[in-house]
Amino acid sequence: MTTVQCNSCKATYSPQQADGSAYFHACSPDVVTTPAVFDAAGKITAPEARAPRANIRNENLILDPQTKQATIVSAGNGVTVLP
Numbered sequence: 001m002t003t004v005q006c007n008s009c010k011a012t013y014s015p016q017q018a019d020g021s022a023y024f025h026a027c028s029p030d031v032v033t034t035p036a037v038f039d040a041a042g043k044i045t046a047p048e049a050r051a052p053r054a055n056i057r058n059e060n061l062i063l064d065p066q067t068k069q070a071t072i073v074s075a076g077n078g079v080t081v082l083p
């Protein structure tokens with residue numbers, strides 16, 4: 001089964017699920033820019049900071065009503081096929 005890595009968010013996944021159906025990856029919309037800080041008791045002393053992810057990949061399909069061609073919502077930075 002083929003495994004690919006999203007070049008936008010670095011997630012790895014198979015475009016085909018175990019039951020044979022297609023999987024359409026979409027990056028999470030945010031990226032953690034600064035991790036949360038915890039004290040020795042595990043209490044958060046500084047919350048994480050997030051920012052919108054740049055160049056999100058979204059493989060869900062949209063249909064052009066005129067051409068009847070389906071394309072993915074956004075290619076992002078593409079994918080790399082893993083060996």
Ligand SMILES: [Zn+2]
Binds near residue numbers: 008011027028057
């Ligand atoms: Zn992604």
